[in-house]
Amino acid sequence: MSLAALLDKRITLQVLGLEQDEAGQPGAEGWKNVVIEGDGKVWAGIRDLSGRELIAAGAEESVVQTIITIRHRAGIAATMRALHGAHIYNIEAVLGQDGRRLQLMCSKVLA
Numbered sequence: 709m710s711l712a713a714l715l716d717k718r719i720t721l722q723v724l725g726l727e728q729d730e731a732g733q734p735g736a737e738g739w740k741n742v743v744i745e746g747d748g749k750v751w752a753g754i755r756d757l758s759g760r761e762l763i764a765a766g767a768e769e770s771v772v773q774t775i776i777t778i779r780h781r782a783g784i785a786a787t788m789r790a791l792h793g794a795h796i797y798n799i800e801a802v803l804g805q806d807g808r809r810l811q812l813m814c815s816k817v818l819a
Contacts, residue, residue, distance in 0.1 A: 711809055714777055715751035720791040721784065729797075739789065744781065753777040754792060769817055776812040784810055 714770065722739040741748045759772040774797055776790055777812050790797040797814035 710781070711777075713785040715779070717752050717754055717792055719752040719776065719778075719797075720749050722789050722791065723785075724787065737811075742746040742783075742788070750778050750781075752790070754790070754797075766811035772818065774814045774815055774816050776808050778812065780804060780808055780810050784812070790814065 721742040721744065723742050724737060725740050726733060726734045727736050727738045727784050744750050753776070755775050755777075757773040757775060759770055776797060776799075778784075784799075786799050786801055790799060790800050795816055797812070797813050797816050799814050801813040802810055803813065
């Protein structure tokens with residue numbers, strides 16, 4: 709299957725950074741969109757690998773291990789996250805296979 713056929717979803721990549729107030733002073737930490745293309749989104753393929761349930765502090769949540777495939781680009785790091793619809797994917801590792809694509813190893817937490 710061609711790379712273009714795999715990339716059937718639009719995701720937003722984000723990086724954690726300091727917000728600025730109206731006076732330009734640093735404020736609270738927050739997620740900011742990484743603008744890579746015109747609308748800030750990139751084409752991606754999303755594939756869930758496995759899931760597990762965690763019970764932490766009496767709250768049940770599920771964690772799904774996911775691979776997101778995107779076209780190769782510089783600057784993508786494991787400190788970032790990806791958004792698709794209402795889902796948030798924390799990037800845990802970035803694998804560059806062949807110079808044409810990147811595979812983002814992610815965890816998606818479902819509350």
